């Protein structure tokens with residue numbers, strides 16, 4: 679028998695999902711450790727294709743030696759590569775962190791700029807990194823679309839899942855602006871803990887009565 683297709687969520691269901699996400703993860707916040715805007719920027723660059731736990735282990739060592747752009751530029755490329763090696767992609771990340779730090783020292787008096795445009799001109803800083811920095815360092819509402827946000831929002835039907843830029847635009851339309859930053863962290867936590875890439879825990883997921891995937895699963899279980 680052909681599978682019955684579960685329709686996309688309605689506007690009301692999307693609003694309910696957003697409420698539920700906020701209720702399920704009331705303490706959602708960045709899991710990276712940092713003590714300044716600059717440390718946050720470096721930690722986010724290091725987090726590409728690496729876990730936050732690993733990044734925190736590395737930055738715990740790195741920031742004792744170089745927690746400012748000036749101190750970072752005093753490190754040699756080889757030394758920085760050695761310290762950040764456990765984060766992976768260490769050649770590129772070290773080069774970007776050094777040139778980014780030189781740019782901050784030269785053009786911004788050692789401070790992290792506050793606008794998306796200025797941030798995205800820095801070496802190694804793309805839209806996702808800039809969104810994380812403006813939202814967590816400067817309190818500007820933003821939705822950074824990482825792998826978890828992209829996957830979970832597509833499964834929930836909050837976004838079409840075509841590409842990260844479209845997902846960001848779609849989420850900004852469906853989510854209240856004052857909750858953008860918080861919901862970004864909620865989606866990440868939900869992706870890490872429940873809606874995992876390989877094996878989403880739909881049976882126990884708190885959103886399974888609203889999510890098209892969860893509904894599909896429930897309707898198949900009832901049909902058995």
Ligand code: SF4
Nearest residue numbers: 873880883889891892
């Ligand atoms: S029901 Fe399944 S697919 Fe939907 S959000 Fe929950 S875990 Fe993810």
